[in-house]
Amino acid sequence: MLKKLFVHEWKDSWKLVTLFNVILVVFTIIGIFALSNGNWLEAVDKNAWYASVYVSYFMLYYFAILALGFATTIYFLMRFYKNLYTDQGYLMHTLPVTSHQLILSKAFVMYIWQLISGCVMIVSILLLVNSLVLGTENTSIFKEISQLDFADLDLTFLDVLCCFIVLLILIGAQIFSIMFGYLAISLGQLSKNHKLISSIGIYVGMQAALQMLFSILQLGFNLAAINMKVEDISEGLVFAILLLVAIVIFAADAGMYMGSNHIMKNKLNLE
Amino acid sequence: MSSLVECRNVTKCYVNGRPAVYNLNLTLEKGHIIGLLGPNGSGKTTLIKMMNGLLKPTNGEVLINGILPGPQTKARISYLPERTYLEAQRTVKDIVEFFGDFYEDFRKDRAYAMLEALHIESGARLKNLSKGTKEKVQLILVMSRDAELYILDEPIAGVDPAARDYILRTIIANFNPAATLLICTHLISDIESILDEVVFIRDGQITLKTTVENIREQQGKSVDQYFREVFAC
Numbered sequence: 001m002l003k004k005l006f007v008h009e010w011k012d013s014w015k016l017v018t019l020f021n022v023i024l025v026v027f028t029i030i031g032i033f034a035l036s037n038g039n040w041l042e043a044v045d046k047n048a049w050y051a052s053v054y055v056s057y058f059m060l061y062y063f064a065i066l067a068l069g070f071a072t073t074i075y076f077l078m079r080f081y082k083n084l085y086t087d088q089g090y091l092m093h094t095l096p097v098t099s100h101q102l103i104l105s106k107a108f109v110m111y112i113w114q115l116i117s118g119c120v121m122i123v124s125i126l127l128l129v130n131s132l133v134l135g136t137e138n139t140s141i142f143k144e145i146s147q148l149d150f151a152d153l154d155l156t157f158l159d160v161l162c163c164f165i166v167l168l169i170l171i172g173a174q175i176f177s178i179m180f181g182y183l184a185i186s187l188g189q190l191s192k193n194h195k196l197i198s199s200i201g202i203y204v205g206m207q208a209a210l211q212m213l214f215s216i217l218q219l220g221f222n223l224a225a226i227n228m229k230v231e232d233i234s235e236g237l238v239f240a241i242l243l244l245v246a247i248v249i250f251a252a253d254a255g256m257y258m259g260s261n262h263i264m265k266n267k268l269n270l271e
Numbered sequence: 272m273s274s275l276v277e278c279r280n281v282t283k284c285y286v287n288g289r290p291a292v293y294n295l296n297l298t299l300e301k302g303h304i305i306g307l308l309g310p311n312g313s314g315k316t317t318l319i320k321m322m323n324g325l326l327k328p329t330n331g332e333v334l335i336n337g338i339l340p341g342p343q344t345k346a347r348i349s350y351l352p353e354r355t356y357l358e359a360q361r362t363v364k365d366i367v368e369f370f371g372d373f374y375e376d377f378r379k380d381r382a383y384a385m386l387e388a389l390h391i392e393s394g395a396r397l398k399n400l401s402k403g404t405k406e407k408v409q410l411i412l413v414m415s416r417d418a419e420l421y422i423l424d425e426p427i428a429g430v431d432p433a434a435r436d437y438i439l440r441t442i443i444a445n446f447n448p449a450a451t452l453l454i455c456t457h458l459i460s461d462i463e464s465i466l467d468e469v470v471f472i473r474d475g476q477i478t479l480k481t482t483v484e485n486i487r488e489q490q491g492k493s494v495d496q497y498f499r500e501v502f503a504c
Contacts, residue, residue: 001342004372012358083358090356094323095373096346192286266327269285270320 005105179256349418
């Protein structure tokens with residue numbers, strides 16, 4: 001059943017999110033043609049009109065990047081809300097599936113699309129920067145990257161382990177953003193009226209609380225590091241801190257997931 | 272006769288505190304068409320939602336075939352809510368396929384035959400259909416299953432009288448005699464002819480559970496007339 005839910009969620013959502021990504025790809029292609037052309041760059045230097053087009057392009061590109069990340073997240077959170085907590089919930093919650101399967105299928109599709117959008121953004125930025133370098137320096141950053149010799153880095157086993165934990169933290173942080181939204185939406189359903197507004201209010205409140213917690217933690221780290229020298233920071237300490245961060249993030253992910261599931265299973269109250 | 276639905280001392284309180292259903296006991300047997308009748312706010316929809324696992328009782332328990340509502344019971348219950356619950360962007364065909372994927376007892380051929388009889392294009396998007404046509408689509412989906420329990424909440428409220436006749440005929444034609452059909456409606460006179468039993472509910476409690484025949488014999492009235500007398504304002 002989980003596979004079926006996943007397939008239907010994918011089929012229902014892929015068109016619009018693909019469109020978001022295609023818009024960024026189109027922007028990138030325009031930029032690649034313009035920036036890799038040396039004559040065009042010369043014209044920007046000499047002509048104010050060309051310069052204003054150049055600046056406008058980069059502003060639009062910047063907004064397109066922001067919009068892609070923002071729109072993808074908002075779109076999937078709205079789907080979660082509409083499918084499970086509005087009239088459509090009458091269908092979804094009477095399917096022969098568990099609340100775990102409903103949450104997991106939606107989270108998995110959202111996760112994959114966030115990953116795809118993230119990759120599209122990174123590749124887009126790399127291609128644009130590469131075009132800029134090609135237009136001015138006549139070299140390619142991809143060529144430079146391919147010539148890097150990782151053996152020179154002399155990585156220890158602990159270094160590799162740290163890299164692996166950083167990767168885990170990145171995965172956990174992405175799951176965190178999904179579960180954070182799901183929990184805020186689910187908590188909003190507990191209010192008697194204006195459930196969507198309540199969800200948004202709870203989301204903003206939770207974000208503020210999280211920022212405050214981060215600030216306190218940062219202050220604590222700064223105070224602890226006042227009398228610490230760079231040479232005192234061992235690989236073991238870095239590893240321990242990264243491991244702790246990873247554990248905290250995944251514990252928070254699990255807690256928020258269980259909270260959403262509990263509300264959906266035991267406190268569901270469709271209008 | 273074996274019971275299909277069993278409500279034992281069921282109470283449901285919402286946030287405002289006043290119980291929508293209070294200490295309710297009800298048993299529904301297999302193979303009957305039952306009308307769940309009561310005035311607005313009497314607890315009909317709350318009771319139906321608890322049977323479907325959309326609400327959890329505050330106290331007591333609802334059992335379907337002896338088990339608590341969950342994925343297993345949802346696979347056996349075909350529920351038509353009083354709301355339009357389908358995604359507007361989807362086509363009728365998408366939704367038929369969706370039901371076919373999730374419910375083992377769903378009969379696609381039956382669904383397409385009924386859609387054709389009602390002149391509903393399977394390629395049409397739901398957002399382009401009228402409210403009445405959407406309700407017909409929902410009823411077709413629900414009645415295209417070979418379920419053990421059909422629960423229909425206001426199945427004919429939004430459709431024209433001509434379509435009502437077709438829908439009632441459809442319900443009867445597709446109804447499995449071993450299954451139970453629970454209909455909740457205010458249009459009693461329209462459905463009276465197909466009912467075997469009626470359950471009257473008021474202030475979250477069952478006030479009467481009897482056969483239609485008994486009402487006619489003992490009261491000398493139709494169910495509609497008797498309902499108006501019992502629930503007169």
